[in-house]
Amino acid sequence: MSPVSVTTYIEVKTFYALQMRLLDALDIEGYAATFTEDGVTDHAHRGEKVVGRAQLIAGANAALPRYANGAVRHWNDHYVIEEVDENTINVSYCSLVTRTDKAGNVTFEPTFFIEDVLVRVNGELQAKSRTIHRDEPSPVAIAAAAAREGAA
Amino acid sequence: MSPVSVTTYIEVKTFYALQMRLLDALDIEGYAATFTEDGVTDHAHRGEKVVGRAQLIAGANAALPRYANGAVRHWNDHYVIEEVDENTINVSYCSLVTRTDKAGNVTFEPTFFIEDVLVRVNGELQAKSRTIHRDEPSPVAIAAAAAREGAA
Amino acid sequence: MSPVSVTTYIEVKTFYALQMRLLDALDIEGYAATFTEDGVTDHAHRGEKVVGRAQLIAGANAALPRYANGAVRHWNDHYVIEEVDENTINVSYCSLVTRTDKAGNVTFEPTFFIEDVLVRVNGELQAKSRTIHRDEPSPVAIAAAAAREGAA
Known part of the structure; x- marks a missing residue:
């Protein structure tokens, strides 16, 4: 794997700017269209996998009422963008999520x-898979705190 | 409209990095100088329009005491940067605003x-207009919640 | 000083993406390796200076238990990246820090x-020094509030 070209870097950043806006606007059809037909979203932290656009749309529609009380926004940082091959790009990043009532x-x-x-389909980027990990307190810090407790 | 070159992309990102610092440092004259002489800030969510540098400076000076209790910071994301013509660039983005006491x-x-x-004046970017929309809960989600309520 | 090339801009952004992940994963050895052997972290707001990797590692290990209750994340914005010479780059930015329990x-x-x-050592970027300033309410705003108070 190698770092991408500057052109691809900006293409990827713009893909996320547009995709996150569709997500936050609750434009479910628009958001689903940024995934491949068989695109997968894996909520790894709760062992839940959504496979394909139809399932993504159904799940998002069912969840819609939960957003009645606040406008959602995703704030992403620390993108690492790596080229797997000419039409496949691995991207990872962190996300902070707000609700404004x-x-x-x-x-x-x-x-x-x-x-x-991400994959390039007819020249356009689409997400083939998304794996979401919820941040958890670090086992290393927990062990260090326990060791200090034990030593006290 | 077309996506900008990589050089312009970074020129624009750097324009915002510097402009947001002037704004957050409450450097009113410095911030006003990043707008054109007739630059407009439209607070669309409260129907308030500030026209020209003089009005921008007067309004900001009047608002200064409100910032005595906390350092303000704007955190922007999801920039979409589009070239209208050689010297005109449309930029849109989301903004999270903190105060640290x-x-x-x-x-x-x-x-x-x-x-x-944004427009390029003597080779330097300046803001010709800024339109600010406050995030509101989505009408789509509100309708979905109401429909579910009705069905329950 | 001059703005960096687009290639260096992205190299620097990727350096921070990776460095911040090491920091937030509490990978102390990995984080220390992103500094030069004599790298300095100056917590200017509390007059505390950490000099060299060994001291950085010792201090971070001592602080580890404090992170047992929450996953830390740094969210950076408004990078200004300037080339001092071929192998020296000045970078400044703002940082919002979260803990997720x-x-x-x-x-x-x-x-x-x-x-x-930042300096380039054998083709790789490393931090030679980091100076951290905590945001404080603006003296300008405090003076303006006091003046208004006095006039009232």
Whole structure:
């Protein structure tokens, strides 16, 4: 795997800018169209896998009422973009998710780490798979805290 | 409209990095200088339009005391950058706004979606207009929640 | 100083994506390896300077237990990247820091402004120095509030 060209880097960043806006606008059909027909979203942290656009759309429609109380926004950072082959790109990044209610109050969902595989189909990028990991307190820190506790 | 060159992409990202720092440092004159002389800021969500640098500076000076209790920071994401012509660039993005008080506590303003028109004047980018939309809960989600409520 | 090439811009952004992940994964050895052997971290806001990898590693190990209750994430924005010479790059940026606990609740550390000097060693970027400034309410806004108070 190798770092992508600057052109591909910006193509990928723009893909996410547009895809995240569709997601946050709750444009379910538009968001589903940014995945391949057989695209997979794997919510690894809750062992739930959504396979194909039809299932993605059905699940998102069922979840729609949950967003009535707040506008959702995803804030991504730390993109690492790697070329697997000419038409396959691995992208990983972190995501902070906000909800802004009618009064303007902002609340937060947990933070996440995401691993995507993008493919170029007829010259356009699409997501072939998305694997979502919820951030958890570090086992290393937990062990260090327990060791200190034991030593105290 | 077409996507910009990689050089322009980075020129635009750097314009925002510098402009947002001037804004967050409350450097009012410096911030105003990143707009054209007749530059417009349209707070679409509250029907308030600021026209020209003089009005921008007067309004910002009047608002200054509101920032005594916390350092403000804008966190932007999902830039879409499009070339209208050689010297005109449309840029849109999302913005999360924090305030950090003396004790280090962080609070949040509502989230926003912003649409700018940048122009190149003597080789330097300036903002000709900025339209700010406050994020609101999605009508689609509200309708879905109401429909479910009705069906229950 | 001059703006960097597009290739260097993306090289620098990728350096931070990887470095911030090592930091947030509490991979202390990995994070220390992104600094030069004599690399300095200056917590300017609390007058504390960490000099060299060994001291960095010792300090980070001592701080580990503090992270047992939440996964930390740094969210950076407004990178300004300037070339000092062929192998020296000045980078500055803002940072928002979250902690996500076991239940998924997110809390915030103060926001920061950071100034780094990166050097290219055997073709790879490393941090030679990092100076961290905690955001404080603006003296300009405090003076404006006091003046208004006095006038009232």
